[in-house]
Amino acid sequence: MKNTAYPLLRSAVRSLNRSLTPLKAAGGRLRYLSPFPQRFTGAYSSFEDAIAAARSNGLAGYDHEEIAQVAFDKMCQVAPWDYPVLFWMRQVMGEIDGLVDAGGHMGTKYRAFRDLLSLEGSFRWVVYDLPAIVQAGRRRAEQDELDNLHFVDRIGDAGPVPLFLGSGLLQYLDIQLSDLLGRMPALPRHLLLNKVALREGGAIVTLERIGKAIVPYQMRDEEAIRRDVERLGYHLVDRWTIPSLAHVIETHPELGPSESAGFYFRLQ
Known part of the structure; x- marks a missing residue:
């Protein structure tokens, strides 16, 4: 009896979800009319379409100094999802003398991790980000006298580094990761990606509200990401999930x- 009950129950749940999809979609579209701003709105097939929609609604994209300070203090704290990254960084610290922190904002991970890792001496932590964020980051690092923290707005200027860190990078990156890695003088041996937004059924781009700005946010296909980096010679060592960072697009809940x-x- 048990062997047949579970498949029947799963089938019933799937049928119920399918029947509720139009209601979910209608309810989601009504959120466009809400007087309260939603964190995620819209669903687009490309970054270009998403940024065009964002421009029609005000400050578009991340390259604005006005949003550099948004949640800065909170991002400088160690979060639960940072610990897998810290674990693997500790495993390789003996063989690396620096890293590039792609999409590293104003050096938030450096500030969060420096008391937990050996980052003093000649260790170079290079943040790659957009020009407005880099400018704000340099000023803040000078104020805080963080001599090991450097900033570039062209990733090739980071020089050859043994470790690439992309924590919360891929949802805001408007190119393939392999294209970004290809702009470096040499491929880093170690590649750590965290807070990668994934979804089944193909990639989509939504719009995220960050302070006063509206920013394209991509939910990617996992297999496409893996193929993209594996063709460069990388192989997967570890994968972890972060359940607390799963998101639903408020205006398109039917997308799951x-x-x-x-x-x-x-790198092999």
Whole structure:
């Protein structure tokens, strides 16, 4: 009896979800009319379409100094989802002398991790980000006298580094990761990705509200990410999930929740 009951129950749940999809969609579209701003709105097939929609609604994209300070103090704290990254960084610290922190904002991970890792001496932590964020980050690092923290707005200027860290990078990156890695002088041996937004059924781009700005936010296909980096010679060492960072697009709940995950790849 038990062997037949579970498949029947799963089938009934799937049928119920399908029947509720039009209601979910209608309810989601009504949120466009809400006087309260939603965190995620819209669903687009490309970054270009998403940024065009964002421009029609005000401050678009992340390249604005006005949003550099949004949640800065909170981002400088160690979060639960940082610990897999810290674990793998500790495993390789003996063989690396620096890293590039792609999408590293104003050096928030450096500030969060420096008391937990050996980052003093000649260790170079290079943040790659957009020009407005880099400018704000440099000023803040000078104020805080963080001599090991450097900033570039062209990733090739980071020089050859043994570790690439992308924590919360891929949802805001408007190119393939392999294209970004290809702009570096040499491929980093270690590749750590965290807080990667994933979804089944193909990638989509939504719009996220960050302070006063509206920013394209991509939920990617996991297999596409893996193929993209594996063709460069990387192989997957570890993968972890971050359930607390799953998101639903408020205006398009019928598309289902995203999954947040992290990856450690090593160059063969």
